[in-house]
Amino acid sequence: MQLNTLVAALGLFAPASALLRFGCASLTVQRLDPLVNPGQIPSTHLHQIIGGNSFNVTMEPGKHDLVAKSSCTTCQFSEDFSNYWTATLFFRARNGSFKRVPQIPQQGIESTRGGMMVYYMSDALFDTAQKSKVTAFKPGFRMLVGDATIRTREQARKFRQLTYICMESQASRAPEYIGFPPKPCAGGIMANHLFPTCWNGKDLDTPNHQDHVSYPEVGTFESGGACPSTHPVKIPQLMLETVWDTRPFNNKADWPEDGSQPFVWSSGDKTGFSSHADYLFGWKDDSLQKAMDAHCYVSCPTLKTQSITQQNKCLVNDMVKEPLDGWLDKLPGDNMVY
Numbered sequence: 001m002q003l004n005t006l007v008a009a010l011g012l013f014a015p016a017s018a019l020l021r022f023g024c025a026s027l028t029v030q031r032l033d034p035l036v037n038p039g040q041i042p043s044t045h046l047h048q049i050i051g052g053n054s055f056n057v058t059m060e061p062g063k064h065d066l067v068a069k070s071s072c073t074t075c076q077f078s079e080d081f082s083n084y085w086t087a088t089l090f091f092r093a094r095n096g097s098f099k100r101v102p103q104i105p106q107q108g109i110e111s112t113r114g115g116m117m118v119y120y121m122s123d124a125l126f127d128t129a130q131k132s133k134v135t136a137f138k139p140g141f142r143m144l145v146g147d148a149t150i151r152t153r154e155q156a157r158k159f160r161q162l163t164y165i166c167m168e169s170q171a172s173r174a175p176e177y178i179g180f181p182p183k184p185c186a187g188g189i190m191a192n193h194l195f196p197t198c199w200n201g202k203d204l205d206t207p208n209h210q211d212h213v214s215y216p217e218v219g220t221f222e223s224g225g226a227c228p229s230t231h232p233v234k235i236p237q238l239m240l241e242t243v244w245d246t247r248p249f250n251n252k253a254d255w256p257e258d259g260s261q262p263f264v265w266s267s268g269d270k271t272g273f274s275s276h277a278d279y280l281f282g283w284k285d286d287s288l289q290k291a292m293d294a295h296c297y298v299s300c301p302t303l304k305t306q307s308i309t310q311q312n313k314c315l316v317n318d319m320v321k322e323p324l325d326g327w328l329d330k331l332p333g334d335n336m337v338y
């Protein structure tokens with residue numbers, strides 16, 4: 001669906017809203033995690049990473065200035081040197097071999113090399129007004145949503161809005177699954193990551209990378225739920241969309257004989273309940289706050305943009321050397337599938 005069609009379908013009209021929606025190409029795919037496993041090379045499981053090219057094995061809190069250390073970003077908004085990452089998806093064949101699932105750039109940004117669609121919102125995507133005041137993240141801010149170790153629906157309830165869409169077409173946005181869709185998806189699988197929207201106003205990070213942020217106390221971000229008194233500062237709703245191109249793997253004859261679905265996260269999770277995403281804030285100066293205050297929609301005149309060709313040129317070197325392509329007899333890191 002073209003963006004204009006999406007806008008019309010959602011009933012959203014420019015310019016009375018503060019909602020950013022922009023594509024970011026793939027920066028690198030590596031077994032690194034400077035948030036959860038800083039200094040560890042390689043980290044426990046493979047990630048796909050977008051954003052500024054200061055991404056590295058270690059990004060020391062308070063010292064690593066993502067803006068100063070980056071010379072380019074894979075994001076359309078060229079003042080965004082943040083890093084965003086998720087696990088990567090693999091197909092597991094009946095013989096136990098694995099193949100990495102490629103990504104599909106969304107409509108309108110087809111020439112983007114892999115990557116994700118990023119949103120920052122003042123109010124629910126479906127709210128036409130986007131009137132709420134939000135406080136942009138501060139330099140050094142980091143957070144993690146989801147948990148790579150969980151495997152049950154019950155455990156996954158702790159996190160809201162970490163969902164999958166079994167895409168019939170590029171326009172599909174429903175229904176949402178909490179685990180991997182149980183059937184072949186004609187248009188691929190979209191993974192949605194929505195981060196918490198309330199901040200304690202003090203800590204840029206906490207040991208588990210989660211306690212300084214919270215979901216609304218009652219209701220949801222979508223219903224305008226208030227932040228709890230422990231986390232009173234309303235921050236933008238950060239949302240990531242990744243479309244995994246599962247189409248080449250849709251032949252049920254290649255799926256497990258027990259009727260289960262064949263996709264696994266790079267962590268070894270075959271349930272999908274361990275969906276997680278990491279964020280290291282890195283917007284230049286107060287460009288994000290200005291954009292959120294500007295009541296702009298999708299593309300903000302206060303922000304500088306670059307072409308997809310420029311986005312695609314931004315890369316970081318492979319710091320972990322290991323095979324990622326073709327048929328692999330084990331997941332990178334030899335993670336057990338369960």
Ligand SMILES: *[C@@H]1O[C@H](CO)[C@@H](O)[C@H](O)[C@H]1NC(C)=O
Binds near residue numbers: 053056
């Ligand atoms: C990563 O960090 C190392 C050590 O500080 C540095 O030598 C290297 O240039 C950095 N890599 C990138 C891509 O910035």
Ligand SMILES: *[C@@H]1O[C@H](CO)[C@@H](O)[C@H](O)[C@H]1NC(C)=O
Binds near residue numbers: 095254327
């Ligand atoms: C495993 O199965 C896949 C898909 O059928 C096939 O392409 C691959 O060659 C097989 N690998 C081995 C080691 O048999």
